[in-house]
Each structure stands twice: as structure tokens, then as C-alpha cells.
Amino acid sequence: MKDIATASRTKEILQKHGFTFKKSLGQNFLIDANVIHKVLDKAEINEDTAVIEVGPGIGSLTEQIAKRAGKVVAYEIDQRLIPVLNDTLGPYDNVTIINEDILKADVRGMIGEEMASYKEVVVIANLPYYITTPILMNFLMKNVPIDRYYVMMQKEVGERISAVPGTKAYGSLSIAIDYYTDAKTVQNVPKAVFMPAPNVDSIIVEMKTREEPKVAVEDEEKFFRLTRGAFVQRRKTILNNYLSLFENGKKHKPEINELLDDAGIDPVRRGESLSIEDFAAIYRKLENFPN
Ligand code: SAM
Numbered sequence: 119m120k121d122i123a124t125a126s127r128t129k130e131i132l133q134k135h136g137f138t139f140k141k142s143l144g145q146n147f148l149i150d151a152n153v154i155h156k157v158l159d160k161a162e163i164n165e166d167t168a169v170i171e172v173g174p175g176i177g178s179l180t181e182q183i184a185k186r187a188g189k190v191v192a193y194e195i196d197q198r199l200i201p202v203l204n205d206t207l208g209p210y211d212n213v214t215i216i217n218e219d220i221l222k223a224d225v226r227g228m229i230g231e232e233m234a235s236y237k238e239v240v241v242i243a244n245l246p247y248y249i250t251t252p253i254l255m256n257f258l259m260k261n262v263p264i265d266r267y268y269v270m271m272q273k274e275v276g277e278r279i280s281a282v283p284g285t286k287a288y289g290s291l292s293i294a295i296d297y298y299t300d301a302k303t304v305q306n307v308p309k310a311v312f313m314p315a316p317n318v319d320s321i322i323v324e325m326k327t328r329e330e331p332k333v334a335v336e337d338e339e340k341f342f343r344l345t346r347g348a349f350v351q352r353r354k355t356i357l358n359n360y361l362s363l364f365e366n367g368k369k370h371k372p373e374i375n376e377l378l379d380d381a382g383i384d385p386v387r388r389g390e391s392l393s394i395e396d397f398a399a400i401y402r403k404l405e406n407f408p409n
Contacts, residue, residue: 122206123151123178128313131176135202139314143196144246148178150311155182157322160304161242161268163187168229168236170264172220172243172253175199177206179244184210188236191228193220220253226262239263244270247318251275251291254325258298259338267325268304276303276321283393290346293394297332297341299325333398344404345397348389356392357385377403 120127128149131137139145148154163169165188174180174192176199183190184207191214194203200217207213214232216223233239241264245253250271257264271279274287280301281287295301307320335341347363348356360374378385381399383392 121151121178122176122181123148123154125149125313128176128178131202131206135205137176137198137202140196142248144173144248145175145196146244146247146312146314146316147175148244148311149313151182153307153311154179156305157242157268157270158182158186160322160324161240161266163240163242166237168233168239170225170229170239170241170243172241173246174203174207174215175244176202179242180207180213181210183242184213187240188212189233190214191216191232193218193223193225195219221249221256225257226260229263238265240265241267241269243268247272247275247316254279255294258295258327265327267299267327268322269325270307270320270322273306273319273321276323279323279325284391286390288390289349289352290342293345293397294342295325296394297338299327301325332394335398335401340404341397341401344401345389345394348392348397352388352390354388355386356383356389359389 122128122131128147163183163186167187168189168191169183169187171180171183171190171192174194180190180192189212193216194200195218197217200215203215207215216228229239241257254267254269277287278289278291279295280303281289281292302324304322304324307322309315309319348359350359350362357374357378361371364370364374375385378400381396381403383396383400
């Protein structure tokens with residue numbers, strides 16, 4: 119039988135099940151197996167790999183993963199797709215479909231129960247674009263034991279995720295991702311490989327989870343507040359952004375100046391020029407700072 123990831127088979131499946139797309143759930147299905155093969159080649163998965171997929175849709179990507187990986191667990195929120203997936207993925211006995219919202223699912227528990235015997239746990243997904251960042255941050259901040267990620271997303275978000283200091287796309291999201299992972303963009307994906315074609319361009323991002331976070335900070339929430347605070351107004355200096363971040367702005371101006379000085383950061387620099395190590399240096403000087 120033809121791959122699910124073809125226009126003709128996809129149309130056939132949609133027609134057979136009377137399925138109509140829900141835009142609100144970010145439903146754009148892959149209809150080109152070549153793109154999928156490229157991602158899977160890059161991910162180097164094999165029978166020792168357990169894969170978590172977010173949003174299998176009608177199973178286009180799931181099918182190709184199932185042919186290479188030892189095990190696939192796919193979380194799909196749309197109940198209407200469950201009978202479709204049972205039909206399309208029927209021939210693959212290493213696939214489990216869970217009808218749950220990925221943001222509410224106990225993924226750690228599932229990994230412990232179903233994936234403990236595999237060498238590696240890898241997330242491979244064509245993510246629903248409306249919640250790309252919450253999905254990734256949820257996995258990362260909860261330290262869900264995932265070794266690597268190969269995820270398709272809106273190009274602009276992918277560029278922010280993998281951006282380095284001094285570039286336009288660099289911001290608090292780049293830093294949060296860099297804290298937990300080594301992230302790189304893999305390749306652009308044209309709109310034409312999706313049905314229906316989305317309005318935005320797409321990109322594949324690889325993220326390898328670090329053994330330890332890139333910098334040592336005790337309170338991650340506090341650290342991320344500090345990094346976010348530096349980008350609230352991108353054109354402003356770090357000093358001015360921090361005057362707004364810490365209450366009673368003016369009152370603390372000398373202290374903030376001193377804090378930045380102590381951390382070795384020129385207060386007139388902008389957040390976009392600061393590396394994660396620079397922010398960690400500021401964070402460490404914060405200990406005795408009123409906030
Ligand atoms: N993997 C399929 C493909 O590549 O053809 C479908 C990808 S489509 C971009 C995103 C999928 O995620 C849809 O099937 C959608 O129903 C599902 N989805 C949306 N929000 C979700 C959530 N919170 N949890 C799990 N699945 C979700």
C-alpha cells in the first residue's frame with residue numbers, strides 16, 4: 119500500500135472517514151515522504167530507539183517512524199482521529215496512540231512504563247504550531263527524560279529557538295532552550311508538503327538535551343525572569359529594562375548599576391548582546407539584591 123504521506127492516500131483516508139480539518143488544532147498533515155525520510159535520517163533512530171510523537175494526525179509521520187524505531191507512543195488530542203489512526207496504523211504493532219492533550223499527559227510516567235528498556239528516548243513531531251513553545255518548555259522545565267528532539271515548527275519560532283547572541287532572533291526563548299539543550303536548525307520545509315498548506319514557512323529543529331544545564335543556577339524560574347526582563351523592550355539598555363523589572367525603579371538605580379558592574383556587564387549594553395553566561399553572572403550577583 120502507498121505511504122500515508124502522499125497526497126492521494128491522504129485524500130483517500132480523509133474521504134473514507136469523512137474527516138475535516140480543525141484549524142484551531144494546527145492540523146496541517148505531511149503529504150511528502152521525502153521530507154520525513156530526511157528528518158528520520160538525521161535523527162538516526164533504530165530499533166533501540168523509543169519515539170514520542172506529538173500530534174500524529176492521520177499517521178503520516180508515525181508510519182515512517184514505526185518502520186525504523188523500536189517503539190512509538192503518539193499523543194493526539196483530537197478524538198475524531200483515533201479511529202482513523204487505528205485504521206491507518208493497524209499494521210504496525212509497535213505503535214501506541216494516546217488520546218490526550220500533550221500538555222496534560224504524564225509523559226514521564228509513560229516513559230518509565232513503556233520505554234525503560236530502550237537506549238534512547240527521542241521526540242519526533244510536526245508540532246501543532248499554535249503551542250510549539252509551551253510543548254517544548256513543558257518537557258524541558260519538567261526535566262522529562264528525553265535525549266533528543268527533531269521537531270518541525272514555524273520558521274520564525276525555529277530561528278528564535280536556535281539564535282545566538284547579537285542576532286535579531288535572539289531573545290529569552292533562545293536562552294531558555296540553550297539552558298537545557300544544544301539546538302540547531304536542520305532544514306527549511308516548503309509549504310507545499312502539507313495538506314492544507316499553512317500560511318507560514320516551516321523549519322526542522324534538532325535539540326540535544328544537555329547532561330547538565332549550560333549554566334548552574336539554583337532557581338530556574340528566577341533566572342528566566344531575569345532573562346525575560348532584559349528583552350521586555352529590546353531597544354532599551356539592560357539597565358533601563360532592569361529598572362522596570364525590579365520594583366521602585368528609580369530607587370534601585372545605583373544598586374542595579376553596581377550589580378551589573380560587579381557582574382562585569384556594562385549597564386548600557388542591550389539584552390540581545392548578552393550570552394547565557396553573562397546572565398548567569400548577573401544572577402549570581404543577585405543573591406543579596408532586594409526583588
Ligand atoms: N503528525 C501529523 C503530520 O505530520 O501529518 C500531523 C501534524 S499537525 C501539524 C498537528 C497535530 O497535533 C494534529 O493532528 C492536531 O490534532 C494535534 N494536536 C494539536 N494540539 C494538540 C495537543 N495539545 N496535544 C496533542 N496533540 C495535539
